[in-house]
Amino acid sequence: MLRFDPFSDVDALARGLMTGSLAGTQRTPKFMPLDLYKVDDRYMLVADLPGADPGSIDVDVDSGVLTLSAQRSAPSDEGVQWLTSERFSGTYRRQLTLGDGIDPSGITAHYDNGVLTVIIPLAAEARPRKITVEHADRPQAIAARGSD
Structure with missing residues (x-):
């Protein structure tokens, strides 16, 4: 009924x-759902692109903007009488502004089982690093210099 x-x-x-x-x-x-998180010295962007044509997936960086796009082809309408049609076709597109401290030349992407994974590394100068604390072998020498 x-x-x-x-x-x-x-x-x-x-x-x-x-x-x-x-x-x-x-x-x-309608949208391209994604997760974005940081692991060590890189960001991980994971986006759902179910049914996207693998050859149509494009990841582009221009002037600090990361653009993800993909195409999902519609099935042929020839000789078909649709009863319902709820699966999307067309172009997916998302843009994200990258902040300072990103190494755009090191960005990599991989598409597997409908999921696009983009690895966005931090630039070397933006990575956390350990600062070496120098010390004198003889503390008396430092005290003697400080009294001059």
Whole structure:
């Protein structure tokens, strides 16, 4: 038994306004969920890109902005009578501003099982480091110099 949903028309209108398609036929990704965390001397960005075409995935850094994009192709409509179509197709895109202290030349990315992992290393000068404390072999020599 089908139930009446008084809000389905409002939902369809809102989806159309957000995706730019009032006809409701365009299935575009709404977002690219991601996690970002720091481990030792690098940041790890992990983004979900289910069903993305691996060859379409692009990771780009320009003027301190990291851009992630990917394409998910729609299945062919030829000879198909759709009963429901809820899986998104189209272009995923996210941009993040990188702060100071990042080594953009060292950024690497890997895509596996629908998950994009981007490793963003800290620049050498931004990495935590241990400062060596120098000390005199003879403490008396330091005291003698201090009295001059």
